[in-house]
Amino acid sequence: MIENLSKSITKSQIWKSIFRVGIPTDNRKRALAMLGNVVLHLHPIKVKKSGIRMSYTWCMGGTAFFLFLVETITGLLLMFYYRPTVEYAFVDIVDLREAAAFGIMRELHRWGAHAMVIAVWLHMFRVFMTGSYKPPREFNWNVGVILLVLTLLLSFTGYLLPWDQLAIWAITVGSNMARATPLLGNEGPGAAFLKLGGQRLIHAGSDARFALIGGRTIGGATLIRFYVLHCVGIPLVAAFLIAVHFWRVRKDGGISGPM
Amino acid sequence: MDFVKHAINVLAYPYWSFTLVLIAFGFMLWSKGLWSKRGGLILLAAGTLFFLVSLLDPNFYLIVAKADNVPIVMMVFLVGFFVWFAMHKAIENDVRVSRGEPLFEKTEVEDRIFTWPDLVFSEFICMVVLTVVMVVWSIALRAPLEEPANPALAPNPSKAPWYFLGLQEMLVYFDPWLAGVLLPGLIIVGLMAIPYIDTNPKGNGYFSFRERRVEIGLFLFGWLVLWSQMIVIGTFLRGPNWNFFGPYEFWDQNKVEALVNVDLSEYFWIKLLHIGLPGNWFLRELPGILLIAFYFFVLPVLLKRTRWFKKYYDKMGPARYYVGATLFLFMMLLPIKMYCRWLFNLKYFVHVQEYFFNI
Ligand code: HEM
Numbered sequence: 001m002i003e004n005l006s007k008s009i010t011k012s013q014i015w016k017s018i019f020r021v022g023i024p025t026d027n028r029k030r031a032l033a034m035l036g037n038v039v040l041h042l043h044p045i046k047v048k049k050s051g052i053r054m055s056y057t058w059c060m061g062g063t064a065f066f067l068f069l070v071e072t073i074t075g076l077l078l079m080f081y082y083r084p085t086v087e088y089a090f091v092d093i094v095d096l097r098e099a100a101a102f103g104i105m106r107e108l109h110r111w112g113a114h115a116m117v118i119a120v121w122l123h124m125f126r127v128f129m130t131g132s133y134k135p136p137r138e139f140n141w142n143v144g145v146i147l148l149v150l151t152l153l154l155s156f157t158g159y160l161l162p163w164d165q166l167a168i169w170a171i172t173v174g175s176n177m178a179r180a181t182p183l184l185g186n187e188g189p190g191a192a193f194l195k196l197g198g199q200r201l202i203h204a205g206s207d208a209r210f211a212l213i214g215g216r217t218i219g220g221a222t223l224i225r226f227y228v229l230h231c232v233g234i235p236l237v238a239a240f241l242i243a244v245h246f247w248r249v250r251k252d253g254g255i256s257g258p259m
Numbered sequence: 260m261d262f263v264k265h266a267i268n269v270l271a272y273p274y275w276s277f278t279l280v281l282i283a284f285g286f287m288l289w290s291k292g293l294w295s296k297r298g299g300l301i302l303l304a305a306g307t308l309f310f311l312v313s314l315l316d317p318n319f320y321l322i323v324a325k326a327d328n329v330p331i332v333m334m335v336f337l338v339g340f341f342v343w344f345a346m347h348k349a350i351e352n353d354v355r356v357s358r359g360e361p362l363f364e365k366t367e368v369e370d371r372i373f374t375w376p377d378l379v380f381s382e383f384i385c386m387v388v389l390t391v392v393m394v395v396w397s398i399a400l401r402a403p404l405e406e407p408a409n410p411a412l413a414p415n416p417s418k419a420p421w422y423f424l425g426l427q428e429m430l431v432y433f434d435p436w437l438a439g440v441l442l443p444g445l446i447i448v449g450l451m452a453i454p455y456i457d458t459n460p461k462g463n464g465y466f467s468f469r470e471r472r473v474e475i476g477l478f479l480f481g482w483l484v485l486w487s488q489m490i491v492i493g494t495f496l497r498g499p500n501w502n503f504f505g506p507y508e509f510w511d512q513n514k515v516e517a518l519v520n521v522d523l524s525e526y527f528w529i530k531l532l533h534i535g536l537p538g539n540w541f542l543r544e545l546p547g548i549l550l551i552a553f554y555f556f557v558l559p560v561l562l563k564r565t566r567w568f569k570k571y572y573d574k575m576g577p578a579r580y581y582v583g584a585t586l587f588l589f590m591m592l593l594p595i596k597m598y599c600r601w602l603f604n605l606k607y608f609v610h611v612q613e614y615f616f617n618i
Contacts (some may be wrong), residue, residue, distance in 0.1 A: 001436060030373040043374045050367035052378045055348065058341065059385045064373055066389055097404065107397030114330035115393070117422050121334075121482075122341050128453075129345040131462040132469065138454035144449045152422055159420045167325075168580045169417040173427065178438025180615065181431040188436050188617040256464035257368040 044244055044254060051255030060123035064151075065242065066126045067116035071154075074109040075231065082161070084227035089163035115153050120151050132256040140248040143241055150238045157230035160223065168218050171226075175218070178209035185209060200218065264316065268505025271496060274601040276486070284484050287346075288476050292505075294346040306339060316507045322495055326403040331421050331494050338487060342479070348466035349475075366463040415499045415512065424493030425486050431501065432596045434617045442589065446481075453478075456583045458575055481590055484611075520606035523547045540611055547609035551618060554592075559584040571610045 009015055010022055020039075024030040031045045050056060081100060082092045096106055124144065127133060133141035160171045184188045184207060192201040205217055214221030249255065270276060292298045310332075313319045323332055352362050419427045429438035461470040468475060494505060498510035527546040528536050536544045556591040559581060562568040572580045609618040 008405055022272065030375045033375045039374070040379065043378060045374055046371040047374050047378055048368050049370040049372050050364040052372075052381065054331075054381065055344075056364065058344075059381070062382060063389060070393065085351060087410075093404060097401070104394070104397040107400070107402045108393055110402040111330065111396050111400070112393060114421075116326075118330065118334045118337060122337065124450075125338075125341060125345065125482065129349065129475070130464060130466055132464060133454040134457070134460070135454075136464040141454050142451050145447060148450075149447060156420060160562065162404060163408045165405040165408060165412070165414055166403060169408065169414055170420050172413075173417050173419045174423055177426070177435045180435035181440050182436055185436070185440075187615050188440070189614055192614055207333055219410070258362050258365045258465045259463070 019106065044250060047256050048254060050257045057255065058122065058126050060126050062118055063124050064116055064119040067112050067119055068242065070112045071109060071116065074105050074112065075235075077105050078109055079231060084161065084223050086163065086223060089161065089223060090099065093162045093164075109158075113158060117151055117155055120148050124148060130256060137248075137252045137256065138252070140245060140252055143245045143248060147241055147245060150234055150241065154230065154234050154238065157226040157234065160218075160226045161230065163223065171213075171222070172218055174212050175209055177214050179204075179207065181208040264507040268508050271505045271598070273492060273505060276492075277597065280484055280488055284480065285290070287479075288472070291350060294343065296347075299343045299347065302343065306336070313506065318509050319506050322506075322510075323603055326400055327421065328494060329400060331490070335487075335491065338483070342483065345466060346468065348366045350467035352465060352467050353469045356467075362465045362467075368464075414495060416501055418493070418497075420492055421490065423498075425489035427501075428489040428493035428497065429593065432593065434615070436615065437618065442593070445586065445589050446486075449481075449590070452582060452586065456575070456579050456586075458579065485590070485593060498581065520600070520604045522606050522610045523550070523608050524610060526603070526605075540613060544609050544611055547618070549606070551608055555585065555588055555615070 009021075016022075021032045021036055025035045034040050034043055034045045072247050081096050083089065089179070093106070097103060127141065127144065156171075156174060160167045168208060179185045179187045181188045183194065184202060186202060186204045186207040186209070188202075188207075189206070192200065194201040204210065208215065212225075213219075214225045270279065278601055287293060290298075291304070314323070320501060322328065348363070352364075355362060396528075426438055429442065432438070433442070455475055458472065459471060461467070498504040499512045499514070502514050502516050504510055504514075521592065523546060524536060524543050528534060528543070541548075562584065563572045563580070571583075575583065596605075596608075599608075607617045609616065611617065
């Protein structure tokens with residue numbers, strides 16, 4: 001009976017209009033399945049057996065990517081509830097944990113973010129230990145380093161959004177460092193030399209920290225700034241670079257292996 | 260029991276623990292047994308046992324069980340496991356090579372298999388497992404939420420997000436322009452430079468250790484000994500006022516640590532020459548400036564003459580050698596400053612407060 005059912009489903013016009021090939025049963029169909037599907041065609045048709053072993057890649061790049069997707073989806077759901085203003089941010093989070101159905105979206109999003117940082121580190125470590133940054137993959141290693149930085153920045157900007165004590169003080173500690181940027185920070189070495197007509201160009205109201213947090217202290221302007229970066233700016237750049245990263249994995253000859 | 264706890268509290272102090280970690284690190288690079296299955300199991304058992312028994316201690320439990328610290332505990336175990344695993348695979352390949360057998364990866368690299376179903380299915384299984392892990396984790400552990408933000412009331416300690424705690428820990432030894440801006444920037448630059456500096460053609464596309472001992476040693480030193488260890492210290496062992504607390508120590512808000520740190524200029528002009536600090540800041544700081552200049556500009560040239568570094572200079576050429584040496588010296592600045600602080604209470608090599616130029 002199940003066989004009949006599955007047959008009538010896979011033979012139906014609806015199914016066939018979506019999946020051109022059906023469940024592959026021969027090599028021709030295995031190839032067509034990979035070519036005909038926009039998600040699957042990220043992969044080549046054939047791969048090195050050595051390259052796809054769990055013991056070789058640890059599936060860590062894939063894990064990082066999967067967690068990026070988890071963050072995108074759960075983040076989108078969180079955006080339905082959350083308003084990035086000093087007035088509402090905290091109460092929205094309280095509401096979320098008390099009133100929203102399936103109340104683990106915030107948990108998934110937060111723990112997913114932590115897990116993604118760890119996964120990216122371990123992925124980098126794997127790539128290093130297999131020497132996969134060596135020619136011809138130098139450039140992709142560099143794309144990866146930028147992705148690592150973006151991952152950290154995503155986590156950092158998101159940390160502020162709950163607007164509780166943990167959030168603002170962690171961001172205060174972090175952003176205070178910007179004050180000490182050489183030349184560009186109010187208390188950075190060399191900034192005192194940048195003068196115009198005896199007036200300092202770099203002061204607490206114009207330095208790198210001010211640009212980062214949109215004011216002299218962490219406040220509403222910081223919240224909206226971090227919100228926009230966290231939900232739109234950085235994810236867009238990261239998504240683009242992940243695409244570049246995957247493209248390059250293939251163009252550099254697939255997952256690395258001994259010559 | 261109390262004696263053991265006390266001993267561990269004392270040994271956890273950075274000047275002991277860092278030294279112990281350095282010794283352990285040397286052993287790691289030298290040992291083979293550590294990376295065998297038996298060595299791994301013993302390490303895992305010891306680590307787990309230490310962790311579980313420690314959970315009985317209320318102070319240890321309090322800090323480890325903080326919601327945001329749970330991922331860091333997981334990270335410690337995961338990093339430990341994967342370092343062991345990578346080294347295990349590497350040593351396995353080394354042994355194969357020395358026996359004249361092909362590399363493990365080499366036996367399968369010519370074997371091209373269809374992506375469907377092998378890769379697609381293992382990816383699918385990974386996704387299912389990860390989904391289950393994430394959902395269970397999210398149900399078991401609530402995301403933290405503290406009091407509403409209050410800009411007038413700073414918690415003590417105020418900590419950055421955990422992945423930046425290594426940088427915050429560096430603030431103990433360096434001013435923010437180094438710990439928070441220059442050194443992190445150089446970490447990124449250094450990581451990006453790796454493929455261009457490392458000219459060793461071997462070890463590309465397979466696990467190996469013998470062929471890349473120095474590269475792996477340097478990477479692990481930066482990533483494990485410095486970055487990861489500093490995060491662990493910053494997260495678990497730094498309490499109110501960023502004072503140090505052993506793992507079983509109560510976080511006492513009133514603990515005071517006497518800070519009697521001395522600048523290099525004072526050592527030079529007062530303790531050595533007995534003539535008092537010069538009024539002119541440049542003259543006052545000249546010894547420190549010369550020392551730093553020597554460290555960054557003369558030392559690489561001198562090292563080049565030694566047999567060991569000459570080998571690298573010849574292989575890498577001047578540009579790679581000097582960029583690599585500079586990055587290396589920047590990395591070593593941290594442990595050097597740490598030991599100078601612990602041994603001589605050194606505050607700054609160069610201290611020009613007028614321009615916030617302190618090293
Ligand atoms: C958001 C972060 C990242 C994502 C989603 C990601 C994803 C991936 C994936 C799926 C692969 C395929 C092989 C594998 O799974 O190991 C890969 C390969 C690679 N990644 Fe990443 N990656 C990220 C960050 C990084 C970082 C931080 C680095 C290095 C600093 C890096 C360097 C590389 C290199 C060199 C390869 C080719 C490896 C080989 O051919 O063996 N990636 N990445």
